[in-house]
Amino acid sequence: MSGKVVGLRQATERPLRIAKTVAVGAAVVVVVGGVAMVVVAARHRAERRSLKRRFKQAVDAAASPVKATREAAHALDKSLEEARQKLRAELREELKKELAKDERPLGQRLLTTALRSAASAAVPIVIKQLEQRMSQPGAGNGKAKDSAT
Numbered sequence: 001m002s003g004k005v006v007g008l009r010q011a012t013e014r015p016l017r018i019a020k021t022v023a024v025g026a027a028v029v030v031v032v033g034g035v036a037m038v039v040v041a042a043r044h045r046a047e048r049r050s051l052k053r054r055f056k057q058a059v060d061a062a063a064s065p066v067k068a069t070r071e072a073a074h075a076l077d078k079s080l081e082e083a084r085q086k087l088r089a090e091l092r093e094e095l096k097k098e099l100a101k102d103e104r105p106l107g108q109r110l111l112t113t114a115l116r117s118a119a120s121a122a123v124p125i126v127i128k129q130l131e132q133r134m135s136q137p138g139a140g141n142g143k144a145k146d147s148a149t
Contacts, residue, residue, distance in 0.1 A: 047053055061068035104112075
């Protein structure tokens with residue numbers, strides 16, 4: 001029986017060795033491929049940013065100014081639209097936060113807002129009337145005729 005076990009063990013060693021080699025090879029290919037992709041992307045980015053590439057773009061723009069103007073306008077519109085979208089998203093988030101803070105019914109919130117604005121408009125008028133009453137002679141007597149006016 002032990003001879004049979006030894007034979008089976010020897011029979012499985014070769015496929016295991018092959019599988020291990022294939023796994024290591026696949027891992028190496030993945031790592032090397034990833035590094036190669038990073039290097040190629042870095043080269044392309046460097047080429048786009050290089051002086052030679054910018055000079056070529058300037059020459060192309062000078063050769064066809066209408067096309068260059070159209071492309072610049074399109075790029076500007078695109079960047080403006082992206083900025084608008086970003087600002088709108090931020091505004092939505094802030095509004096959600098504000099609405100989450102105030103959980104009162106809409107009617108109550110509207111009344112509170114209206115009363116607050118009316119009160120802020122009425123405060124200077126009330127202060128002026130109080131100052132006038134305080135400056136009148138006999139303001140501290142507590143006479144009935146002051147309360148009637």
